[in-house]
Amino acid sequence: MRPDSLLATLDRWGRVALPGTVLLLSVLLTLAPLRAPYLSDALPLLPALVVFQYSLAMPERLPGPLLLILGVLLDLLLGGPGAPIGISALGFVLIRAAVLNNRRYLVGVPFLFQWFGFCLLALGYVFLVWIFTAIWTWTAIDAAPAMVQYVVVVVLYPLIAPLLVRIRARDPLNVPEPSRGAARSGGTAP
Amino acid sequence: MAIRDDFEVAAAQVRAAVQRFALGLLVLACFAAMLIGKADTVLVENARVLALDLASPVLEAIARPVAAANRAIADLKEFASLREENARLREENARLLSWQTAARRLENENDGLRALANFREGPEASFITARIVGDSVSAYVRGALLNVGRRVGVAPGQAVLTGEGLAGRVAEVGDNSARVLFVTDVNSKLPVLIERTRERAILAGDNSPQLRLTLLQSVGGVQRGDRVVTSGHGGSFPVGIPVGEVVETSEGHVRVRPFSDFSRLEFVRVIDYGVTGLVNSGPAPATPLPPPPSAASGQKVR
Numbered sequence: 425m426r427p428d429s430l431l432a433t434l435d436r437w438g439r440v441a442l443p444g445t446v447l448l449l450s451v452l453l454t455l456a457p458l459r460a461p462y463l464s465d466a467l468p469l470l471p472a473l474v475v476f477q478y479s480l481a482m483p484e485r486l487p488g489p490l491l492l493i494l495g496v497l498l499d500l501l502l503g504g505p506g507a508p509i510g511i512s513a514l515g516f517v518l519i520r521a522a523v524l525n526n527r528r529y530l531v532g533v534p535f536l537f538q539w540f541g542f543c544l545l546a547l548g549y550v551f552l553v554w555i556f557t558a559i560w561t562w563t564a565i566d567a568a569p570a571m572v573q574y575v576v577v578v579v580l581y582p583l584i585a586p587l588l589v590r591i592r593a594r595d596p597l598n599v600p601e602p603s604r605g606a607a608r609s610g611g612t613a614p
Numbered sequence: 615m616a617i618r619d620d621f622e623v624a625a626a627q628v629r630a631a632v633q634r635f636a637l638g639l640l641v642l643a644c645f646a647a648m649l650i651g652k653a654d655t656v657l658v659e660n661a662r663v664l665a666l667d668l669a670s671p672v673l674e675a676i677a678r679p680v681a682a683a684n685r686a687i688a689d690l691k692e693f694a695s696l697r698e699e700n701a702r703l704r705e706e707n708a709r710l711l712s713w714q715t716a717a718r719r720l721e722n723e724n725d726g727l728r729a730l731a732n733f734r735e736g737p738e739a740s741f742i743t744a745r746i747v748g749d750s751v752s753a754y755v756r757g758a759l760l761n762v763g764r765r766v767g768v769a770p771g772q773a774v775l776t777g778e779g780l781a782g783r784v785a786e787v788g789d790n791s792a793r794v795l796f797v798t799d800v801n802s803k804l805p806v807l808i809e810r811t812r813e814r815a816i817l818a819g820d821n822s823p824q825l826r827l828t829l830l831q832s833v834g835g836v837q838r839g840d841r842v843v844t845s846g847h848g849g850s851f852p853v854g855i856p857v858g859e860v861v862e863t864s865e866g867h868v869r870v871r872p873f874s875d876f877s878r879l880e881f882v883r884v885i886d887y888g889v890t891g892l893v894n895s896g897p898a899p900a901t902p903l904p905p906p907p908s909a910a911s912g913q914k915v916r
Binding site: 452453454455456457467468488489491492495496497500501502507508509510511513514517518521553556557560561563565566569570573 | 651665
């Protein structure tokens with residue numbers, strides 16, 4: 425495939441738009457009436473999983489402002505009356521920052537480490553949303569449903585993450601040389 | 615060479631500073647959004663409605679195949695227990711027929727007595743049938759999205775019913791979408807009556823599957839199995855919609871199980887009850903007409 429052919433251009437644009445599109449889809453999917461007992465419990469945390477996974481793989485294609493917009497959209501769509509707008513956005517931005525600052529512990533390490541990292545960050549995210557919602561609405565919110573969500577999404581992570589990883593695994597071979605360095609872990613360009 | 619290295623180091627430092635600054639800015643923006651959401655509720659309401667209207671066609675496209683698949687699975691399950699189901703239904707039918715006779719007799723008697731007493735009925739209700747296109751269920755909210763909105767006469771505050779009983783009320787309305795807040799949501803407070811004793815109470819949700827009943831009078835009169843119905847106090851709800859039954863009574867602590875099964879909702883009815891028919895937005899008719907013809911699939915109840 426020639427680098428300037430139409431297919432290559434489409435391919436490049438597709439790759440650039442992919443993380444944002446997947447995140448948007450996962451935001452919409454949080455509202456889908458799936459009716460599956462445990463699966464639908466975990467749906468509200470699916471966007472956080474996508475943010476984590478793509479911050480790991482291609483952070484430059486999931487910029488902060490985009491996270492801000494999609495997080496606010498998630499809050500607008502999912503939140504009940506009185507729920508804080510922007511708390512998911514805050515969670516997304518913090519997840520991205522945490523992943524970027526700890527890349528050397530998370531990229532190029534065994535899958536189990538990534539899973540552990542996700543466990544920690546998702547716990548932080550769940551706690552953040554819970555505490556803010558409780559303060560914002562000034563009610564003692566039962567933490568049990570939030571914990572069920574958390575456990576389900578942590579268990580689902582090994583099933584969903586490889587799907588996103590598959591897209592990532594081929595990535596460094598296809599992107600042109602200059603942008604390859606940015607997607608790599610730790611090391612700077614020589 | 616050294617100058618170049620210095621430059622690169624400096625550039626890297628600047629880039630790092632900008633990145634750190636960017637994170638701070640983003641966090642600030644999030645807090646700003648939260649503050650704006652707290653201060654300007656009208657703006658947020660409009661934004662929510664806009665987002666709902668934009669998302670509802672996509673959600674409807676997702677909802678249909680999912681509903682079809684779920685129905686197929688349910689069908690398969692029912693096949694297995696067809697015979698028992700049939701026997702149960704035949705028995706129930708016999709029981710209901712005797713109730714029907716009783717109800718007819720009472721209705722006639724009621725009509726006669728009403729005519730004698732010159733009793734004036736409340737406004738007539740019509741309803742709009744809606745498909746649930748989205749779950750608005752997380753750890754913090756219990757609700758759903760409907761595919762009907764202002765255009766067919768849905769307005770905030772209207773009651774939402776399932777076949778079994780009350781599901782909730784309409785909270786937000788867009789042009790072609792609406793958000794229902796279930797009775798189990800923590801924001802839901804509902805004036806109700808205990809059907810047997812006619813005692814008034816408030817039924818509040820707390821995001822758990824069961825509801826909390828706060829009695830305005832004595833606790834003593836409530837028993838397990840008592841049916842709880844809407845009292846009609848506070849406007850747009852009709853009187854006597856079944857909500858749930860009492861499942862637990864302990865010291866000042868009454869729990870009610872709602873009749874509606876929120877995990878399997880597919881269609882609901884939005885009750886348009888009198889008052890909202892008159893304050894309908896859009897081109898109002900010159901004379902106040904009875905509401906039913908305006909509703910898309912409106913049908914008279916009672």
